[in-house]
Amino acid sequence: MPKYSLFVNGKTLQAEADADTPLLWVLRDHLNLVGTKFGCGVAQCGACTVHMNDVPLRSCSLPISAVGLNKIVTIEGLSEKGDHPLQKAWEELDVAQCGYCQAGQIMAAAALLKKIPNPTDKDIDDNISNICRCGTQVRIRKAIHVAAKKQVK
Amino acid sequence: MKQELTRRNFLRVSAITGGGMMLSLSFLNNTANAETVADTAFSPNVYIKIGTDGSIVIMAPNPEIGQGVKTSLPMIVAEELCVDWKKVTVELAPLQAGFGRQTAGGSGSVRGRFTDLRKAGATAREMLVAAAAQTWNVPVAECMAEDGVVTHKSSGKKLAYGDLAAKAATLEVPKNPTLKETKDFKFLGTRVKDVDAYKIVTGQPLYGIDTRKEGMMYAMVARPPAYGKTLGSVDDTAALKVNGVKQVVKLKNSVAVVATSTWAAKKGREALVIQWEAKEKLENSAEHFAAFKEMIEKGTNPSRTDGDWEAAKQKASKFLDVTYELPTLSHGQMEPLNFYANVQDGKAELFGPTQVPDSVRKQVAEQLKIAEDKITISSPRQGGGFGRKLMTDNGVEAALISAAAKCPVQVQWTREDDMQNDFYRPAEMYRYRAALTADKLLAWHQSGVGIGRAIRGDSYVAGAIENYKAEGQGLKSNTPTGWWRAPGANTLAFVAESFMDEVCSELKVDPVAYRLQLFEAAKQKPVGKLDYNPDKYKSVVELVAKMSNWGTKTPGVFRGFATWFSFNTYVAQVVDIKLEKGKPKIVKVYCAVNCGRVINLSGAENQIQGAVVDGICHAMFPKVTFVNGAVVEKNFYSYSMLKIKDAPLDVVVQFVPSEEAPTGLGEPALPPIAAALSSAIFAATGKRIRKMPFAEQLV
Numbered sequence A: 001m002p003k004y005s006l007f008v009n010g011k012t013l014q015a016e017a018d019a020d021t022p023l024l025w026v027l028r029d030h031l032n033l034v035g036t037k038f039g040c041g042v043a044q045c046g047a048c049t050v051h052m053n054d055v056p057l058r059s060c061s062l063p064i065s066a067v068g069l070n071k072i073v074t075i076e077g078l079s080e081k082g083d084h085p086l087q088k089a090w091e092e093l094d095v096a097q098c099g100y101c102q103a104g105q106i107m108a109a110a111a112l113l114k115k116i117p118n119p120t121d122k123d124i125d126d127n128i129s130n131i132c133r134c135g136t137q138v139r140i141r142k143a144i145h146v147a148a149k150k151q152v153k
Numbered sequence B: 001m002k003q004e005l006t007r008r009n010f011l012r013v014s015a016i017t018g019g020g021m022m023l024s025l026s027f028l029n030n031t032a033n034a035e036t037v038a039d040t041a042f043s044p045n046v047y048i049k050i051g052t053d054g055s056i057v058i059m060a061p062n063p064e065i066g067q068g069v070k071t072s073l074p075m076i077v078a079e080e081l082c083v084d085w086k087k088v089t090v091e092l093a094p095l096q097a098g099f100g101r102q103t104a105g106g107s108g109s110v111r112g113r114f115t116d117l118r119k120a121g122a123t124a125r126e127m128l129v130a131a132a133a134q135t136w137n138v139p140v141a142e143c144m145a146e147d148g149v150v151t152h153k154s155s156g157k158k159l160a161y162g163d164l165a166a167k168a169a170t171l172e173v174p175k176n177p178t179l180k181e182t183k184d185f186k187f188l189g190t191r192v193k194d195v196d197a198y199k200i201v202t203g204q205p206l207y208g209i210d211t212r213k214e215g216m217m218y219a220m221v222a223r224p225p226a227y228g229k230t231l232g233s234v235d236d237t238a239a240l241k242v243n244g245v246k247q248v249v250k251l252k253n254s255v256a257v258v259a260t261s262t263w264a265a266k267k268g269r270e271a272l273v274i275q276w277e278a279k280e281k282l283e284n285s286a287e288h289f290a291a292f293k294e295m296i297e298k299g300t301n302p303s304r305t306d307g308d309w310e311a312a313k314q315k316a317s318k319f320l321d322v323t324y325e326l327p328t329l330s331h332g333q334m335e336p337l338n339f340y341a342n343v344q345d346g347k348a349e350l351f352g353p354t355q356v357p358d359s360v361r362k363q364v365a366e367q368l369k370i371a372e373d374k375i376t377i378s379s380p381r382q383g384g385g386f387g388r389k390l391m392t393d394n395g396v397e398a399a400l401i402s403a404a405a406k407c408p409v410q411v412q413w414t415r416e417d418d419m420q421n422d423f424y425r426p427a428e429m430y431r432y433r434a435a436l437t438a439d440k441l442l443a444w445h446q447s448g449v450g451i452g453r454a455i456r457g458d459s460y461v462a463g464a465i466e467n468y469k470a471e472g473q474g475l476k477s478n479t480p481t482g483w484w485r486a487p488g489a490n491t492l493a494f495v496a497e498s499f500m501d502e503v504c505s506e507l508k509v510d511p512v513a514y515r516l517q518l519f520e521a522a523k524q525k526p527v528g529k530l531d532y533n534p535d536k537y538k539s540v541v542e543l544v545a546k547m548s549n550w551g552t553k554t555p556g557v558f559r560g561f562a563t564w565f566s567f568n569t570y571v572a573q574v575v576d577i578k579l580e581k582g583k584p585k586i587v588k589v590y591c592a593v594n595c596g597r598v599i600n601l602s603g604a605e606n607q608i609q610g611a612v613v614d615g616i617c618h619a620m621f622p623k624v625t626f627v628n629g630a631v632v633e634k635n636f637y638s639y640s641m642l643k644i645k646d647a648p649l650d651v652v653v654q655f656v657p658s659e660e661a662p663t664g665l666g667e668p669a670l671p672p673i674a675a676a677l678s679s680a681i682f683a684a685t686g687k688r689i690r691k692m693p694f695a696e697q698l699v
């Protein structure tokens, strides 16, 4: 199997995997970063969202051979102590129910805040399309607004 | 929990063991978890472990599937135990005798356990107080417990639970501990965030899919591609050549590929060459609906008859006769099914998502001929349940594969696997008829057909009107059905409440006022058996009317109302929509709930908000279609789910204040929302939607 070097959460890591292995499974099975979740495998649900060069990426749909040394950030690397404004807002508003989709939701929201620091409801609608069967969308929206305010402070 | 050599530790260990060996053990294992024997000085029942270092562990006995019981159940114990929640560690209990019914289903976890958990907490508290009283040689009545400390009221002397643990452990366990007066509750009813909130937002391993164990292999399974097909010949030559594939294991009606990674297992599965044989009829959704229609035309013996429908028809000046259709649905919980199993040497270790660990264990025992006491099973936090994991197939399958492959395996399903191998919310069709005069509803006739089970007929409006008739029939099918969030209610509330709105329009009455009138009638003069409490129904209808300022009009905003009762909980909802380019946009939902006492205000509100959004999602978007036994919608690109743009901007929730024991919360807010939404769409557009998914009707 070919060997790849990846730049994940500020570190260069090695993985040996078939060229077509999606980044998602490399993270989960080879690098033991299981915070990034599998929901559909076809770029529809967003559970596997990570950042590549600060842009949201559905990691189930990018093969390892195409990742190169682009900067990858996963939920584990979003902040050092779990204190990104979004993580704090998520806790404060008790957003999660089952919690399974939330890493992807937070990563999608974090990418949005990088692009638009103080998003409107319309910005949220246009940029976040993750699925949550538990129906936490109302709290997600509120938490994004709360986090945006925290960032300003 | 880190252990340090403290005076307390030393005392504790001595007290438990008489010193010596346990002491040195606790040094050696200085990174051991809180639940190790040496840590627990006092455990008067299975729910509570208190260490002499002051550590407090409370066990959550039921599976956590997103309904919040890992937080709310231990809260009940903590209230009676009088501890500082911040110092409590919560653990999910494995399946173990003493924990009672360890099932997640029927919105029953809190409902069924409230009193027992209170007793568990009160028992420990009483023993700790007694231990303090003995230590000080004062009467128990002079001592009180609060925040994990017992205080002697007059002298002000204090002892922490940790310091009392060893002594408390020597006392007799009281049979009938005194429960707190409910008016003295300090903690229950407050807002408490999920105990795993931090772990969730930092992506820590919490779920079955995250299981990584020594020597574990990854497996994927090729199952029949259609209902009615069974396993024929298998050629695994190519599969075994795939990088990382270790074994191919044939089961009764499926083939498992065991590999060193999930991806390798998946590629191996794709390389299998399997002949699937059609042994039974390959069914189609279109035929299901055609059969429904025929069966409804034909009719059947009513399951309930009040008064005389035929006679009432003679007096009517108007009839309504309409038909509603609801599609098959998949569970679509976000964590695709998986399970870890290690079957070796006549023993089995099972770990994974299930709502019914007990049934999984039973079936594994049966199928592998292993004694139940040689099987351990526990569940991590689960990425949704919604009834899917009331079925045991994922756990049993993993055990069979591990036994055959002779290694520990994690079986991982893909979304496509979940879609094709579900126990679906059955498709249903309802015909509703009403006989009316200009200002009165004389008679109501409900007739329903669904795949599998027949539909009940005792919900309101039964009991509130003179003439009522309900019929239900089930269609035999080889497409499997099961329990799906608020089973039965999730469809019945839509059709019955939508039809009620049609009746209200016909009679030109206010839908809220009319419901109140019906519930008053049911209360004053119930007709036949009454399956609900009219006062509780009124409590939520009145509350939601107040919350939403029902009766006032905002330009451009259209409203719908519905109410339903399920799992002993009453819910009433008002939904406000706008039209954007002719399409409904949901602005806000008001929801009043009467569920007895609320345990965790944040969790309870979250459940209600989630159920509302979930109900909107499934009213609007997805459906499962069978063609020749295969599901057409193979993944979320065609099985459409709600996105944040489709969700209401706000869901305002209020609970009717209640001193009664808690009732169900995970499900009851889902059933009525579809009817409230369809009524709002009617108010906005004049179009009645009688078929789900709504989105297809709105184009």
Ligand code: FES
Binding pocket: A037, A038, A039, A040, A041, A042, A043, A044, A045, A046, A047, A048, A049, A058, A059, A060, A061
């Ligand atoms: S798993 Fe990647 S989008 Fe669903």
Ligand code: FES
Binding pocket: A096, A097, A098, A099, A100, A101, A102, A131, A132, A133, A134, A135, A136, B066, B334, B383, B384
């Ligand atoms: S919190 Fe359960 S899927 Fe989003």
